[in-house]
Structures are given as C-alpha cells and as structure tokens.
Amino acid sequence: MDRPAVEPVPGAPAATLDLGTERALGVADYHAGIEIGLRYERGVELDSNADARRERLLSLLDRTGAERVVVLGDLVHRIAEPDGAEADEVRELLDALEARDVPMTLARGNHDGGVADVFPDRIDLLPPDGARIGDVGLIHGHTWPGAEALSASTVCMGHEHPQVRLTDAVGGSRVERAWLRGPLRRAPFADALGEEGLLEWNDPELVVFPAFNERSGGTWINVDGQSFLAPFLPDGLASGQAYLTDGTRLGPYREV
Template identity: 80%
Template sequence: MGEPAVEPVPGAPAATLELGDERALAIADYHAGIEIGLRYERGVELDSNADERRRRLLALLDRTDADRVVVLGDLVHRIAEPDGEEAEEVRDLLDALDSRGVPLTLATGNHDGGIADVFPDRIDQLPTEGTRVDDVGLVHGHTWPGAEALSASTLCMGHEHPSVRLTDEVGGSRVERAWLRGPLRREPFREALGEAADGLTWNGAELVVFPAFNDRSGGTWINVEGESFLAPFLPDALIDGEAYLTDGTRLGPYREV
C-alpha cells in the first residue's frame, strides 16, 4: 500500500501530500504581514514574527524532505496588493525557497488577489475554484470548489482556521488549533449548483480542513455553540467530521467536543 495522500506532520499545523512523483509540504493561511493588518484593523501593536514564521516553515521543509510547498490560500494578510513589510516577508520566503530549489504553489485565497502582480513568475498560483493534482484536490475554501477539485478522492482546504476550546476539570480553558476530517457530503453542492451538479465526477472525497499556520490569525471555534463557519459549504458538507489536535490527539466528532 502506498503513502496516505494527506499525512499530518506530528506537532505542526502542516501535512505532507503525495502528488504523483512529488511530495509536497502543505500549510494553510500563512498570513504574511499580519502584524501590519492588526495595527490598521484593530490598533494592536505587535512585533513582527516574519522571521519566526519563515524559520518554522523551512524547518518543516527540512523535516519532511518535501519537493514543493503548497499554501492552501492566504499567503498574505491584507486583501489589497501586498507592499512594504508584507511584500518583503513574502520576498524573503520565496528567496529562501529558491535557494533550496523548492517551488511554491498557492491555492488562491480571499486575501491573495494582488499577489501575482507583485511576484509574477515566482508563484504557481491556482485558480480560485481550486484544482486537482494527482488524486488530491487543492482549494482555499472561501468559494465553492470547482468540478476538478471536487473530483479528487481527498479535498484539502484552509480558510476556516479551525480551533477548539478545551476546558479542564477545574474550569480552566485553552484554545487549540485543530484539524477537521470527514466525508464530504454531496447534497449541499446539489442544492447550490442545481443541474450543474449532475455533471460532477464524485468520488466520495474526504474533506481535510487544515489548521492555520499563522498562530496570530484567530479562528473558527468549531465546538462553540452558535459559532458560524466561513466556507459557504460548511458545516453542511461535513456533518460527520472529526476533530484532531496538531499533536495527533483524536477529539472525536467535532460537534461533540
């Protein structure tokens, strides 16, 4: 039996993907320049973690011996065309990857609209509706995935930044980043796409929702009653999903955590 199509890296918000002849290191929601965004959006002053983010990614690249980096959307934070410190952070990351001969593929997210204009020919940018590489679908998740991505046996996405709030016996609580995994239901796509859904090649995909790589970006608390999901097809398309911590701890059905 071959390697699993998606294998989480123990202790990290990342996974390896088997994409034909390549092994990819996949992450979601890098959010370069988030500190600038927080300054303008919320008046929060934080020192930049740009160097630490890059070191963490490069250490994972060394650990997994991957041939490519795949970012499942939101490589940058501000929705406008990246410039200044934000663009510098991306440039430093691309330079570090280039020095290792490792290309970067980006599943276009809702924050990535202007990045291709700033870094032409340096990023392999996928369309907003995602795509399929070998038998793995790649999409950010802020829009409905396209037919090609949905035809894969495994669909990987970001966007949600899934997190769980855990409470201990004495009433203390903490928030942890989490994975969501489970069968992708076809019904929401039939309802949204109408007759066009009849033409979909459907292989009963497993949906894998990645935790955010950036630890300052907040997230969707998947086990808090009344919390809204961000993706237009969630939670309806993942009724039977399970949650896992990044250390591999299985929490069980995410609705019951």
C-alpha cells in the same frame, strides 16, 4: 504500502501531500504581514514574527523532505495588494525556497487578490475555484470549489482556521488549533454547481487545515454560536472528526 494522500506532520499545523509526481508540504493561512494588518485593523502593536514564520516553514521542509510547498490560501494578510514589509516577508520566503529549488503553489484565498501582480512568475497560482493535482483537490474554501477539485479523493482547504476550546475539571480553559476531517456530502455541491449528473464524485474526504499563523485567530468549531466561514460548511460535512496538531483524536467536532 500506499502513502496517505494527506499526512499531518506531528506537532505542526502542516501536512505532507502526495501529489502523484511530487511530495509537497501543505500549509494554510500563512498570513504574511499580519502584524501590520493588526496594527491598522485593531490598533494592536506586535513585533513582527516574519523571520520565525519563515524558519518554521523551512524547518518543516527539512524535516519532511518535501519537494514543493503548497499554501492553501491567504499567503498574505491584507486584502489589498501586498507592499512594504508584507511584500518583503513574502519575497524573503520565496528567496529561501528558491535557494532550495523548492517551488510554491498557491490556492488563492480571499486575501490573495494582489499576489499575482506583485510576484509574477514566482508562484504557481491555481484557479480561483481550486484544482486537482494527482488525487488531491486544493482549495482555499472561501468560495464554492470547482468540479475539478471535487473530483479528487481528498480535498484540502484552509480559510476556517479551526480551533477548539478545551475546558478542564476545575473550569480552566485553553484554545488550541485543530484539524477537521470527514467525508464530504455530494448534495450541497451538486446543487450549487448545477451539475447533479455531471459532477465526478469519488466520495472525497475533506481535510480542513489549521492556520499556520498562530496570530490569525479562528473558528471555534466546538463552541455554540460560532459559524463557519466556508459557504459549504457545515452542510457539506455531516460527520467530521477533530484532531489536535499532536495527533490527539478528539472525536466528532460537534461533541468535543
């Protein structure tokens, strides 16, 4: 029986990725140092969750037996070059991974512009428009993906931090992180890339990862007035399904 290209880890905002020669643990939007960013951006004072974030990731590695960590963008929170406690958090994470002989691959996001300068040779950086490893396309989602990533049968992205607001019978509500999955439409990408006749297309499924960082907010995909952040959404995803991290299928995301 073939292993699924992308298999969510039950109860976690993470998935295992079959990259052909390796099995990876995929997460999106780690946002190291977010507490520092929230202090400067919003005046919110929060104790750092750096140690807890790192231990959650390491426990998922132990649980899945993955050989690599893939971060689908926004490893760090501040858009500027990471320094201070933010850089320390990434450094300690990389130290822990290297102690396990587990490399990290980063599909660069809009917050990751200075990562290469601060951590040269410690992270495998993908091109800004993503890449394909095995039969999995890896992108962040803040820009149009390149033809290589789109040639895969499954395309994984972050950036959106998808969430759903669920309301009970008495009017109470809660917000939960969610997965968003569905077939990609070729037309928007062919138009944007100007490659109608050249774009290799294997009817890919798009998998939008929930944010790994629980403090990073997100896009309420089932609330009127919320707009997507990726330039190719929602046009590129006509019939996506929403799922909670515990595996509960909520149905078409527009109808949740």
